[in-house]
Amino acid sequence: MSESVIKVSNLSKRYRLGLKEKQAETFVGQIGNLIKSPWQNLRRLREMSRFGIEDDSVFWALKDLNFDVKEGEVLGIIGKNGAGKSTLLKILSQITEPTSGKIEIHGRVASLLEVGTGFHPELSGRENIYMNGTILGMTSREIDSKLDEIIDFSGVEKFIDTPVKFYSSGMKVRLGFSVAAHLEPEILIIDEVLAVGDYEFQAKCLGKMEDVAGQGRTVLFVSHDLPAISNLCNRVLVLENGSELITSETPLAIERYLNRESFLNESATNHFPKGDNGLLIKEVKVHTSHPQNIHRFGDPLDISFELEAPEGLDQANIAFQIVHSTSGRPALYSWLHHKEMNIGEKEGVYYLKCHFPSLKLYYGKYHLTLHFSELDGTKNVMKIENINSFEVSMMNKPHQFSWGKDNCVYIDDFNWSVELKEK
Numbered sequence: 257m258s259e260s261v262i263k264v265s266n267l268s269k270r271y272r273l274g275l276k277e278k279q280a281e282t283f284v285g286q287i288g289n290l291i292k293s294p295w296q297n298l299r300r301l302r303e304m305s306r307f308g309i310e311d312d313s314v315f316w317a318l319k320d321l322n323f324d325v326k327e328g329e330v331l332g333i334i335g336k337n338g339a340g341k342s343t344l345l346k347i348l349s350q351i352t353e354p355t356s357g358k359i360e361i362h363g364r365v366a367s368l369l370e371v372g373t374g375f376h377p378e379l380s381g382r383e384n385i386y387m388n389g390t391i392l393g394m395t396s397r398e399i400d401s402k403l404d405e406i407i408d409f410s411g412v413e414k415f416i417d418t419p420v421k422f423y424s425s426g427m428k429v430r431l432g433f434s435v436a437a438h439l440e441p442e443i444l445i446i447d448e449v450l451a452v453g454d455y456e457f458q459a460k461c462l463g464k465m466e467d468v469a470g471q472g473r474t475v476l477f478v479s480h481d482l483p484a485i486s487n488l489c490n491r492v493l494v495l496e497n498g499s500e501l502i503t504s505e506t507p508l509a510i511e512r513y514l515n516r517e518s519f520l521n522e523s524a525t526n527h528f529p530k531g532d533n534g535l536l537i538k539e540v541k542v543h544t545s546h547p548q549n550i551h552r553f554g555d556p557l558d559i560s561f562e563l564e565a566p567e568g569l570d571q572a573n574i575a576f577q578i579v580h581s582t583s584g585r586p587a588l589y590s591w592l593h594h595k596e597m598n599i600g601e602k603e604g605v606y607y608l609k610c611h612f613p614s615l616k617l618y619y620g621k622y623h624l625t626l627h628f629s630e631l632d633g634t635k636n637v638m639k640i641e642n643i644n645s646f647e648v649s650m651m652n653k654p655h656q657f658s659w660g661k662d663n664c665v666y667i668d669d670f671n672w673s674v675e676l677k678e679k
Contacts, residue, residue: 259327259362260362261361261362261474262325262359262362262443262474263325263360264322264348264359265357265358266320266322266356267318267322267347267359268316268321268356268357269352269354269498270314270317270355316498317343318347318354318498318499319497321340321499323493323500323503328473329474330465330469330474330489331474331475331490331493332489332491332493332509333345333477333492334479334492334493334495334510335494335495335501339495339498340497340498342369342478344495345369348445361443364441365443366392366437366443366445367447368436368446368447369445374432375432377419377420379420380416380420381415381417381420381431382407385403385435389402389435392441394439399439405438406439409438409460409464410430410435412427412431430457437461437464442473442474444468444474445475446475446476447478448480458484462484462487462488465488482510482514482550482647483550483552485506486506486507486546489506490506491505491509492504492505493509494512531628532635533567534564535563535566535567535569536564537562537640538563538564538605540561540624540626541644542558542559542624543560545557550646550647550648551615551647552648553619556613556614557612558609558611559576559609561626562606562607562608563608564606565603567603569599569600570601570635571594572594572600572628573591573592573593573594573627573628573632573633575589575590575591575627575628576591576624578622579623579625581645587617587622590610590612590670592608592610599674602678604676605677606674606676607674607676610671611671612670613670619648620647621645621647621648623646625639625640625641626639626640
């Protein structure tokens with residue numbers, strides 16, 4: 257079994273927040289505050305170093321964190337904004353000191369935490385490459401051997417002798433990642449900065465991280481792109497309010513995170529009204545090709561329905577819309593009409609499935625709106641909205657898409673299947 261190259265024990269980081277000073281309402285009170293302010297400032301300064309004192313100004317960015325990372329492992333770190341991900345990486349990169357706890361790091365660390373991290377703005381891109389390599393303990397000869405590869409990967413060869421202060425944020429990320437990945441660190445730490453780059457460069461970076469991991473080096477990767485985390489990482493650490501929610505194999509950790517965010521595909525049984533003669537829509541599910549309820553552009557998608565009909569169905573029709581959650585606009589519409597395919601007339605439980613062999617939905621969050629009726633809309637008319645959320649991944653997305661009032665697409669590239677379990 258490989259040894260741990262990073263070991264974190266009871267790690268905590270505390271900050272003091274700025275609090276608004278109390279203002280006196282009278283002139284005499286303001287004069288009194290002015291006289292007392294030197295002593296009050298001195299007292300605040302002393303209290304900042306007293307770790308036992310807890311008040312409204314104390315904020316724990318990390319609290320009693322424990323985990324380890326094996327050699328050659330790719331560990332994903334996910335969590336909501338403010339969960340403590342960036343603070344953790346800054347401590348591991350030795351940019352900031354922890355308040356308490358212990359970290360052990362065995363190996364040379366290269367990190368890319370923010371746009372332009374580790375770059376001197378007055379130096380050229382080439383000079384910054386040599387500076388970063390020297391900081392990592394590499395010789396000039398070692399850097400020379402990697403220089404052409406670094407410049408070529410970054411795609412900024414035209415500007416490599418230009419001061420970095422004139423680079424765009426995307427150019428800084430390109431060069432920064434290229435330097436961090438090619439100077440052969442034992443441990444590579446990457447924050448969400450890759451989101452600044454374009455799609456082509458993001459895919460290039462993910463491929464490079466796979467190569468780095470394949471060479472037995474260790475990678476810590478923070479990202480909100482769950483498919484990238486799922487494809488790249490062996491294990492995932494989920495942070496919540498500075499504490500560990502779970503550290504586990506990637507599918508289980510992501511599922512726990514999505515459940516915590518109330519974003520996992522859920523049955524909406526309790527929200528379904530009961531129809532005439534005991535008709536009940538028991539369950540609706542979205543089955544994505546990705547196990548974490550995430551759909552990729554162009555992948556197949558299945559949507560299944562379970563209907564209980566104690567007295568059978570009478571010329572039943574079922575339809576649904578896939579709605580873009582942010583804009584509220586329907587993205588597409590699918591239906592099963594009794595004149596095209598009769599669901600059935602016998603009593604029992606019906607299992608219906610709509611299969612899309614290649615559904616090209618654009619990046620974003622979606623939910624379903626369900627329509628059901630019998631006898632051409634005169635019986636058991638139901639409309640159930642805002643059910644079964646899922647997300648379309650940023651990966652495989654060909655371009656951006658602007659939502660407008662006429663973006664609903666009526667497609668016929670789907671097929672239905674019906675199965676009856678008789679009582």
